[in-house]
Amino acid sequence: MPDPIPAYGPRPVERRLPTEEARDLLGLVREVIEREVKPKAAVEEEAGHFPRDLFRLLSESGLLGLPYSDEFGGGDQPYEVYLQVLEELAAARLTVGLGVSVHTLACHALAGFGSKEQRAEHLPAMLGGGLLGAYCLSEPASGSDAAAMRTRAVRDGGDWVLDGTKAWITHGGVADFYTVLARTGVEGPRGISAFLVPGDAPGLSAAAPERKMGMKGSPTAQVHLDGVRIPDSRRLGEEGQGFSIALAALDSGRLGIAACAVGVAQAALDEALAFTADRQQFGRPLADFQGLRFMLADMATAIEAGRALYLAAARLRDAGLPFSKEAAMAKLFCTDAAMKVATDAVQLLGGYGYTVDFPAERYMREAKVLQIVEGTNQIQRVVIARQLAGPETRR
Structure with a gap:
């Protein structure tokens, strides 16, 4: 049975x-x-x-x-x-x-x-082989406007010499290798190239990790490149192709963030379900009260919708079809949903949800960063709108 x-x-x-x-x-x-x-x-x-x-x-x-x-x-x-x-x-x-x-x-x-x-x-x-990687695109003065990067790579014989600072780098200081985007030519997106830089390269160092609201176990740090010399054999793709390489990576990476967001939301819902089933008020479980049941229903619906959205985009990718718009939609919807679900989980736990003795408050703090990384949700809306209505008119 x-x-x-x-x-x-x-x-x-x-x-x-x-x-x-x-x-x-x-x-x-x-x-x-x-x-x-x-x-x-x-x-x-x-x-x-x-x-x-x-x-x-x-x-x-x-x-x-x-x-x-x-x-x-x-x-x-x-x-x-x-x-x-x-x-x-x-x-x-x-x-x-x-x-x-x-x-x-x-x-x-x-x-x-x-x-x-x-x-x-x-x-x-x-x-x-046990190695761990990091991705170096953002800089202190160029986050959403990645094409304005100032990190430079200059040819010196058969080598490239890299100088600059990358910011908000997950695994900064602990990674074994870094995929680094650097300017090798003209200003704008056409003058950027991609490089594979060893984590122990002379001249590469990391600042102290950022002190963050959440994800305290994941180091996020600036990465400094001070005369880092690497051979041309570590340049990835053609010279000047780096920005298109970065955009292709971000389309796939946004699906990863969407999936992570659904995971956090699911964990928050599971915590809320367990608590409201166990917690008794007025002689019955909290989960008996219609107002709270409706909150749980909305949370579960948002999670299922997000899961369906990221999986639909993944199937497009697996089929070799364009999926940039769908990836941006999935990242936008799933991370916004995760923030709402995690906030509602804290509310359902009441005072307990605001304490570190229960994981709901951690889920809420962690959900916030997912609306920011791999392109803020405002940037996702820009990406989606461009696919729908074309580029903005410049006057």
């Missing part, structure tokens, strides 16, 4: 995975989460501890290269599957889910635009 369905409380997310291999993969992910992630998440986040050993374990388990070709050590999984893994990881601890998403983003330029020789030399270690 199957176990009876509980009257109240969270239920496992039902995944619609395309293959038996994908279902086995998700089983492995859930085992790792239950054993290695959940037991330490709250304590390590409060202490600001970055779980570097956990990322090595994820690499050894094949979970840091899921959407990349098995020819170079990747998992050869469709984005539809990879994103559902990200959602599970982010629900357990956003530092881990977002960290995997950022690492995947850092590998994108090499996997998509590197030569076969470059991929053969570097990708196996990046995907399954």
Whole structure:
């Protein structure tokens, strides 16, 4: 006989995975989460501890290269599957889910635009060799306006010499490699190139990590490049192609953020369901009260809508179809939904939701950053509107 369905409380997310291999993969992910992630998440986040050993374990388990070709050590999984893994990881601890998403983003330029020789030399270690990556696009004075970057790379014989500062870099100071966008030519987007920079390159250093509202376990820091010399063999793609490489990476990365947002929202809903099922007021569970039941229903609906949106965009990507607009929509909707769901979870827990003894307040603080990273939600609206109505008229 199957176990009876509980009257109240969270239920496992039902995944619609395309293959038996994908279902086995998700089983492995859930085992790792239950054993290695959940037991330490709250304590390590409060202490600001970055779980570097956990990322090595994820690499050894094949979970840091899921959407990349098995020819170079990747998992050869469709984005539809990879994103559902990200959602599970982010629900357990956003530092881990977002960290995997950022690492995947850092590998994108090499996997998509590197030569076969470059991929053969570097990708196996990046995907399954225990390495961790970071992505360096933003700068102190150029966030949303990434094409205004000031970091420069100057040719010197067969080498490039990089100088500048990158800002808001997840894994800054702990990464083993950095995908760096730098200006190699004229002003604007056409004068930018992409480079693969080792984490131990002379002249590369990181500032002290930023003191953040949430995600305290994930280091975010400025990265300084002071005469960093790398050979031309570490330039990715053609000279001047860097901005288009960056945009292609961001389209995929935004789906990663959307999946992470749904994970955080799901965790917040699960916490609210468990609390309202257990908490008694006026002689019955909070979950009996219609006003609160309607809040839970709205939270669950927003989560399912977000999940459907990011999966639909992922299927477009897997089919080789344009998905830039859909990725921006997914990032916009899912992160806004996560913020609303997490805020409502705090409200449903009442005073307990405002204390660090319950994870709801952490979910609320973490959800906020997802509306900012990989292009603010205001920028997502710009991207969507351009796809719908064309570029803005300049007078």
